[in-house]
Amino acid sequence: MKKNLPIGISSFEKIRSEPYYYVDKTPFVAKLVEEGTYYFLSRPRRFGKSLFVDTLKQAFFGRKELFQGLYLEKNWDWSVRYPVIHIDFGGRTLKGEEHLITYILEQLEKNQETLGVSCSEKDLYDSCFEELILKSYEKYKQKVVVLVDEYDKPILDCIEDREAIKRIRDILVKFYIVLKPLDRYLKFVLLTGVLKFYMSSIFSGLNFLNDITLSRKYSTICGFTQEELEEVFKEELQDKDLKLIKCWYNGYSWLGEPVYNPFDVLLYLKERQIQPYWFETGTPSFLIKLLVEKKFYIPQLSELMASERLLGSFDVDFIEPENLLFQTGYLTIKGVEEIPSGYLYYLSYPNKEVRVSLNNYIVDYLTRKGPESARLTLKLTRALREGRVSAFGEVLKALFSGIPYEWYRSNEIAGYEGYYASVVYSFLEGAGFEVIPEDYTSLGRIDLTIIFEERCFIVEFKVVEMEGESPKAIEKLKEKGYHQKYPGRFKEIYLIGFDFSKEKKTLSNFDWIKL
Template identity: 45%
Template sequence: MKKLPIGISTLSSIIDGGCVYVDKTALIAQLVNDGRYYFLSRPRRFGKSLLVDTLKELFEGNEALFRGLHIHPHWDWTKQHPVIHISFNDGVHTDRAQLEQRITGQLQDNAARLQITLPESNDNALLFARLLERAVAHHGQPAVVLIDEYDKPMNDQIDHPERAIELRDGLKNLYSVLKGRDTLLRFVLLTGVSKFSQVSLFSGLNNLQDITLRSTYSSLCGYTQVELEQNFADYLPGVNLEQMRRWYNGYNWLGESVYNPFDVLLFLQEKRYRSHWFATATPTFLLKLLKAGQYYLPELEHFEVHEASLGSIDIGNMSAEALLFQTGYLTIHDTLIRGEQLYLVLGYPNQEVKVAFTTHLLAELTPRTVRPERYSLRIYDALAAANLDALHELLKRFFASIPHDWYRNNHIEQYEGYYASLFYAHMVACGANTIPEDVTSTGQIDLTVIVENKVFIVEFKALDTEQANSKALAQIKSKHYADKYCDGRELYLVGIEFSKPLRNIVGFEWELAPQ
């Protein structure tokens, strides 16, 4: 008998035709027992739909699928609840009329599956209400409502605010049906990527618990390190677990960190470190938002925000940090208490996202004609060979290739951290291990770059003059930044001075540090 892929659980035919099951039903049981109305936000391809499918099978009482799993002896299999399952996962939503048509179709499909009839009407709120009422009356048990990717219609048009608002209003009409119907509802779960504050749901359904940042459920979707090593043991021989962890683990919602399951499945199939999850969608809107906001790119590795700023977003007034977090490009690294306020420290979850996202940002911050990706391999080779003269020439050539007209059209030269951001992005994009604002006992190194057992301590200064002043290298030496890395590896001190008027490097000094 084929088991249901419980929680986030199947490799099914992806790896040598085999299946792997990760039992998440202990967390699911706790979720069901602790409350009735929930909202869960997770990035795309994180197993939200599989979680919803699991809940559907559970509440419908399909006992055979759960034998041998944690929840089986703890569930009342004599009760079978009518489940209303609505998903916005498929297709792209373009306008209100199309959305209403899709909603009508799903309501009718649910009615047919539940063996009830709906009245003839063009009012989806009315149809949803009748579906809920008649399902409970026909089956004699309160209903379960599962709405998967509740926000996708709005996210499909996120860069077209007027369209997104139109779609939001259509969703508000549907979700308003859930208010004040406690006697008809046994359990409600809505999943999505973003929490939009004006969909009439979060203010109207008073008992709706947002468990996105509930530490207990941080690993509800995704694989923990223990789950990976125990359940996928047959596929891990020869895999460097530390390298795999650095590349793909690290997503965190104030609890235990997890892997994106999509990455795990494809990596174990190919055994190659690639940007599997990132490649499924290019975050064009986010890249433009970061560019417009003139963010200092190294800051994205240690970004402090107030907890409230991540809670929800509004169409037309979106903060980049909230979107970066909700969509999975940044995750929680730490918490800080200042006074009575809680702040969260965000950063890239892992090497995959850091390299892929920074590479795309580098392209967004430079003209298409420059094609910065052409420099990446040569920059890495120069670092690996400790050929710093070649690195100097590559960087000068890159900055010189940006036309002056492009600066004028973008006003990018007014962006104080622009040049340092480009240098940082090149170091990340080439594949080097980079540590921005690297803390030492005497101060902060601008950037530490590590390539093949070679360490480069870099101080980057943007000058308002056309002349170098040798202060960059002098600061590295006076602050004894190299002391942190006197561990036997080749250690290089690199001072780079950039002239903003000339828009290029005017000072490039380096030394091999004595060991």
């Protein structure tokens, strides 16, 4: 059998040729196989899922030579090799049902060639997948390993078309459902992806899978811990600012130790400069449209709460921003609290890369300013550093001016204070300012508190019905006395009031007071 079982081409083998770039995750391989058979793992895109899947594949193929010096070398039964069926949806953009069915059949045919078996069934719905499992088991006299990488990629490819999602989902349900009754023929099954679908959809037929996404003992199965980073990349990091790297790329958490985004780390070591590498590989346009559709208050992104049910699954019929933000990696878990009905999760940005990049994307979407936003950011930073607070009003007037009226007509959110607060918040977060949204005091709630160097700016937003109305925001600030929260903590404290005209859709009054 060992001579006949083909091994194929391995990305794991390729990366092992540069051992200083490989972080040993093989203890998780041993743990998974020891503790169970059927697993599901969700992680954001470009987080090392595919490499881990290939690591499993090569271990089950029995390629001991690839694991020299790794944990698995001495903690695996290398005397047995297993037939592996590897389905990878990550390699192609799939549009439409016919394209998906064709691709699945191509993947099955590729596995037939790899395993040296031939299936008589050529139709997806006549269980070609089932026949492949049974014939592989019969030929190799060993239970079969099934690894499905990026199982949800076909749905992500059509995420903006909800009816198409449902049709794609139905195809995938029929494809995956064959696994459940084949227990006696299966050694190990792992599905990886970004989204975990609600139990009434794809996972209704896969409820036997053990979801390890939020398992503390598997929390670092993908990504680099601080110890792994400093140990494996010790030479490359000798002259680097570790605090800066941590601030930008660490912070992803699934109830365990925070981890670095491996894609960011490897590109940083190659390019030698801080850049939003991971963020730039995707465009969260659907996510931003969803936030607008739901009238989502953007400042909540820095401190958001979500229930266990909301966080745990993606429902095509009821897509919620909190769930999508978490599963796609734009928010991560910062804390958890047990409540009578289960758990409550506290979410926030994982790191500076996501905080700055996502908010820049949001403000560009909400204002249609594009490159001009960067110039306004520079103008505001210089002005505040020099103490010219009046520039705040000038910058915001420029930020809101020139937005196409058609945008307002198609987005009711522009009539609410939350829209203007969201634009200002995202603009400031994208600029790198320290911003505290909904800053609670004993006297009430501050809309935004901005801290810049030794100055504190306490901000209030109001929407007035007509252009020319008397200022309301600054009067509320003077009346409430919110500044009493920060006595003696800053060199200068300012009250800033922004009044926006519902009629003109722009900044109508800007007032400020230095205390």
